[in-house]
Amino acid sequence: MEQRIDRIKKQLHSQSYKLTPQREATVKVLLEHEEDHLSAEDVYLLVKEKAPEIGLATVYRTLELLNELEVVDKINFGDGVSRYDLRKEGADHFHHHLVCIECGSVDEIQEDLLGDVERVVEKDWNFKIKDHRLTFHGICHRCQNKEDKHNKTEPEEKEMNKVK
């Protein structure tokens, strides 16, 4: 984690930005929640635990900055809020998402499933692909089991990672 922050710090410096305490706290929160898909508000509340004086505007500005540096990806699952997803280091493509329409959970697929498809699109549509967004909406494995068992109660986790 330290090394990762260090690399981000260098990245910031290389464009003459600083890694201020607020920015560092924000990055830490993102690292600690790599699996989640936090909204700006979510990040704000979590950062506040480390740095209570921080303002929401600073969080927005930091996330915007990290997005420009391609440290995070801004994603949108159609529920009206932007979510921020830390880029995996070394990943040469943006990962995919599985959004459950029952429980709102979001799982990630790290594998690159689009290699073939992208070759087709580049060739047949003459479109030079720079990035992609692939999201499946459906029923996650947990909810499928729930339904099989006719057990409709929700063994709930944190709400934060949920798309309403």
Next chain:
Amino acid sequence: MEQRIDRIKKQLHSQSYKLTPQREATVKVLLEHEEDHLSAEDVYLLVKEKAPEIGLATVYRTLELLNELEVVDKINFGDGVSRYDLRKEGADHFHHHLVCIECGSVDEIQEDLLGDVERVVEKDWNFKIKDHRLTFHGICHRCQNKEDKHNKTEPEEKEMNKVK
């Protein structure tokens, strides 16, 4: 077009909704702009030409309704506005999009490129897919040509279809 409106009318009636003049005007606008990706505001302005008394709220309510009936799909290209895309009749999957990061144009891919990918996801992730969203961001064929020719001027079309 008439038949299409008729089918939508029946669909509305089957759930005891009415095809009011305002709703019909909205549907017509959507049909006339099938290739575009209009925002609610865009639709509103176009509907106003046919039915000047219509209110923006009615347009929002109609689009919401049509979305529920699966006549339109609500999509989001990350620029802060929802866009509404008429479903192709008979299409068994939601089409894909090519968003140009140069000129903001949005092209559609009607072919189903995800058949294989979906089978993998359903099997390996045990995820029951109901819908998908696939968008590629990159350089469209028009802008590639522009760059080749070192001709940076924009032979512009309507702004409406553009993602800023």
Next chain:
DNA sequence: TTTCTTGCAAAGAGTTTGCAGCTTC
């Protein structure tokens, strides 16, 4: 000092909602 950054409050943009009046069955 100069430049960057921050917190706060206000402003903006997009969307939703409450409600009285109007249609339609």
Next chain:
DNA sequence: GAAGCTGCAAACTCTTTGCAAGAAA
């Protein structure tokens, strides 16, 4: 006349911006 629908304005939510004060080089 009950139920559904509409236009308007107000409310709401998420995000951005202006600005004076603070921190870093």
